[in-house]
Each structure stands twice: as structure tokens, then as C-alpha cells.
Amino acid sequence: MSAPGESYPDDFAETLAFHGHLCLDIAVGYRVAKAALAAAREAGADPSNLVAVVGNDTCAVDAIQRVLGCTFGKRNLVPRLTGKPVYVLQDAKSGVGVRAYVHFWEGFDPDGSFRASMRAAKSGKLDAEGQEKFRAEQDAVIRRILEMPDAELFTLRPVHKPPPPRSGGFESEPCAECGEHVKLGMLVDGRCGECRSEMSYSG
DSSP states (O other), rough: OOTTOSOOOOHHHHHHHHSOOOOOHHHHHHHHHHHHHHHHHHOOOOTTTTEEEEOSTTTTHHHHHHHHHTTTTTOEEEEOOSSSSSSEEEEETTTTTEEEOOHHHSSTTTTTTHHHHHHHTTTTTTHHHHHHHHHHHHHHHHHHHHHSSSSHEEOOOOOESOOOOOOOOOOEHHHEETTOEEEEEEOOEEEEEEEEHHHHOOO
């Protein structure tokens, strides 16, 4: 039997390297991204012209970026933070694509024991034996995620609607309160998001 973290598929290992740590959600995101890409292609989407809309801000989104090449910097990764594990992949021109909803989490860890062990491992409360036991348990779940049928992880359904507009352009206007320039169209009542939420980082 392989030691925890060893002998994963090469492209998943590359996704792990991009993300920076081993966790269940990066494995789920990897599976979603691979399946969504295949389904979007089959539906007629151009794989070189994709936009991804993500419903949460978990580790899975790094897999979306790494596998699909959709990133914030290229403006083809769009956060719609509904709190749902939902990922929509579309052709940025035609709008054809696929929506994935991850139902795996609904039945995972019903008694909370895995999450409790994970918190203890992260906080350093486990001794060496406990840490090793948790790593082995985590590795076993990740390998199961990588191997289980798509239908046990998520549901896919086709979508065909206008894709989200890309937030292009560099025009800006000053905030009436702090005076700092803000992307055009993002002021509300003349004020920027930081001033409205009193979360200014300007000092």
C-alpha cells in the first residue's frame, strides 16, 4: 500500500503542487473540473474560450483554476458566492456549458469525526501517532474521491444561457469619501466598498 500522499495521478499531483497542501476539497474540485470540461466539450463548448462561475471560495476553486485555466487575472473565473458547492463552466461566446453541484458533502462525515480529527491535526493537538493516523485516514478518503463514480460525487446538468460579462476596462472614478479611484460602475451612492463596509486598508 502506498504511503499517504504518494503515487497520485500526475495531473492531480500537479494540482496539489499548485494548491500547496493536501485536502479533500482539492480532490473534489479536481474531479469536478475534469468532468465539467469533458461535458462542456461534448456539449460543443470551445475549450480555449471557457468561463467558470464558482459558488464558493473553497480549496476546490484552485483545482478549477489549475485544470481549466480559468483565473481571476484572465477575468474568466467569476465568483458568485452563494455558499453552494456549485461550479458552472460555459463557452464565453455561445453560453453552452454545464453546471456541477457537489452532493458528496451532504452525506460525508455524518458524525463529524473526520472534521474533528482534521481540526485537531491542524491545531497540533495530536501526537505523532495521531497525526500519522489522521494522514492515513485523509489519504484513504482522497483516494476514494479520485476513484469513485462521478454520480457519487456530483450531478451535472447542461446549461445554455448568456455567460457572465467579463469585467474588462480600466476606467475609474474617485470615491466621494476616501478619494481613491475605483473601477467604473462599482461605486454605490458615490462610495467604494471599503468605505461602505468600514473595512479600509488605507490606514
